[in-house]
Amino acid sequence: MPTILRINGFRFFFYSNEHLPIHIHVEKDNKTAKFNLEEIELVKSRGFNASELKEMRKLVSENIAIFKNKWDEYFNN
Numbered sequence: 001m002p003t004i005l006r007i008n009g010f011r012f013f014f015y016s017n018e019h020l021p022i023h024i025h026v027e028k029d030n031k032t033a034k035f036n037l038e039e040i041e042l043v044k045s046r047g048f049n050a051s052e053l054k055e056m057r058k059l060v061s062e063n064i065a066i067f068k069n070k071w072d073e074y075f076n077n
Helices: 050-075
Strands: 003-007 010-013 023-028 031-036 041-046
Touching (some): 003 050, 023 050, 031 050, 041 050
Antiparallel strands (some): 003 010, 010 023, 023 031, 031 041
């Protein structure tokens, strides 16, 4: 499960056996979330409050190129 980014206590990662659409998982403490990356969209969340989800969406938006590049490197090579 490759970790792509750690920032503000969040860990952004994907699993080694992922599927389309392109997405990123996020965890912090015992909380988890998943965002699609083609159009940034929260798919699911467990335990995060609204302000944390807003911060994560901002971080996904700011780092979307990194996430997509890492996805392509890992799954298309």
